[in-house]
Amino acid sequence: MKIGTDGVLLGGWVHIPENIESILDIGTGTGLLAMQMAQRSNAELIDALEIEDAAYEQAVENFEDSAWADRLFCYHASLQDFVEEIDDQYDLIICNPPYYTDTFKELNPKRALARHTHELNFQILLKSTSKLLKSNGQCAFIIPFKEEDVFLKLAETFQLNPIRITRVRGNISSPLKRSLIQFSKQLKNKEINELAIEVARHQYTEDYKELVKDFYLEM
Known part of the structure; x- marks a missing residue:
């Protein structure tokens, strides 16, 4: 399965708090983000969640073949089922949502939610994340800027x-395409910039090369 720029971006960009113990990657796909977190942190527990059969099998294989196999575990379940069954909470949760469409139109929040016909929408994602977060x-998430x-x-809410x-812009003269956003349950100062x-x-x-240099053999 192809490794996309979005996942690499999020994995390099997210700030990992000090003394972190546990991380969850929602919708891990091939396991890219979870393995980036293993490479960048000393977290003893890095869980991943994937509902699609082929992607789950690929993630498990990648985890087992990685240098961090003892710290990585993948659950084969939907986020909704996972939230119902798991009592654990995490220090850091990351997600590169696989379900948005670039045909999304500017709508008010209620109508926007109605346009998401996939199994997982933003409301489910954020509600579940809040419940699973210490x-x-x-x-942290990467989403379309619009x-x-x-x-x-x-x-x-x-x-x-x-x-x-x-x-994020594709190049210095193109329109904004993506938003990388990190949240806390605590009120803190907000830092906003562009890439x-x-x-x-x-x-x-x-700036981009510096952000992702640890994940590519050549740039």
């Missing part, structure tokens, strides 16, 4: 406060 925990306002409004927002990935085709900006 009181001093943090969570859905940022709706996402932030929904997060507020579940007591998730944005502490970092980075808006461009390329100067020209396959010519990456220094």
